[in-house]
Amino acid sequence: MNLDTWRHPEAMSDAGTRARQFDDLPGDVGGLAKVLHGLLIHERMPDFYGVRLSSRQREEPHARGAREILGRIAAHDARPLAEARPPGERFAGCCRHYTLMHVAMLRNRGIAARARCGFGAYFVKNMFIDHWVTEYFDDAQRRWILVDSQIDAKQREQFGIDFDTLDVPREKFLVAGDAWQLCRSGKADPKAFGVLDMSGLWFIASNVIRDLAALNNREMLPWDVWGCMTLVDADIDLAFIDRLAHFTREPDAHADELRAAYDDPRIAVPATVFNAVLNRPEPVST
Numbered sequence: 001m002n003l004d005t006w007r008h009p010e011a012m013s014d015a016g017t018r019a020r021q022f023d024d025l026p027g028d029v030g031g032l033a034k035v036l037h038g039l040l041i042h043e044r045m046p047d048f049y050g051v052r053l054s055s056r057q058r059e060e061p062h063a064r065g066a067r068e069i070l071g072r073i074a075a076h077d078a079r080p081l082a083e084a085r086p087p088g089e090r091f092a093g094c095c096r097h098y099t100l101m102h103v104a105m106l107r108n109r110g111i112a113a114r115a116r117c118g119f120g121a122y123f124v125k126n127m128f129i130d131h132w133v134t135e136y137f138d139d140a141q142r143r144w145i146l147v148d149s150q151i152d153a154k155q156r157e158q159f160g161i162d163f164d165t166l167d168v169p170r171e172k173f174l175v176a177g178d179a180w181q182l183c184r185s186g187k188a189d190p191k192a193f194g195v196l197d198m199s200g201l202w203f204i205a206s207n208v209i210r211d212l213a214a215l216n217n218r219e220m221l222p223w224d225v226w227g228c229m230t231l232v233d234a235d236i237d238l239a240f241i242d243r244l245a246h247f248t249r250e251p252d253a254h255a256d257e258l259r260a261a262y263d264d265p266r267i268a269v270p271a272t273v274f275n276a277v278l279n280r281p282e283p284v285s286t
Helices: 016-022 029-037 055-062 066-076 095-108 153-159 176-184 201-214 238-249 255-262
Strands: 040-042 091-093 113-120 128-138 143-147 173-175 193-195 272-275 280-283
Touching (some): 016 095, 029 095, 066 091, 066 095, 095 128, 113 201, 176 201, 201 238, 201 255
Parallel strands (some): 040 091, 128 193
Antiparallel strands (some): 113 128, 128 143, 272 280
16 A cells, blocks of 8 residues: 555645645644634535625635635635634535545645545435545554544534544445445445435446546546436446446555556546536636
């Protein structure tokens, strides 16, 4: 297992010269997550904080790279990142933005970290909701640990979360490959995996692709569509997704295969992707 692969910012997680803003932040996993609680607000949860999103904030969830996110934060409020902004003044994003920024900060500290795309079991009863979390390597314990850097005190109360979000149990968050394997083996219903009114095997297959891309440092928006993603179960190449899911379930054991798989044009993130929320093609920039 080559942890150096995950210790350095790259592509989406590379903040460039803006990484200097990380210098005065805490050095621990939980401390960095707390900083994010004061910088970001989930685009679908402003009511939790008694605010309404501004027109500026409604555009922000479509920012992709750490450099762009930090630029938008600084353009609105140039104070140090450690100074929490009022909820109505924060950058509006989704779980993926919390995760990407957490990974960027951890890698800036030389901590092995990566973004994982999958499904959380702690938002809606009997459902696994489309979600992203951080996975970092704890050198003392010699294991990878899942962290939900999005969950603050308000969300913990709202969702009734009773576990440590700095060490999320693997049954509470399923990486996309695990969700795929459960459904393919008949142990879970694909309709229980998704978000809003979208669910099914096609949704899980798309998240397998997104997770594999993230493991190749392309942490795309949850609504970015490219390659062999489809809205129709019958159009899925089942054997192909089986293979990708196998690699992503144990990425350290299949590092070479993950890199080789990403060379496939059905998987590799192209220069332009389709933003399914804005219903338009967009260039990919970091």
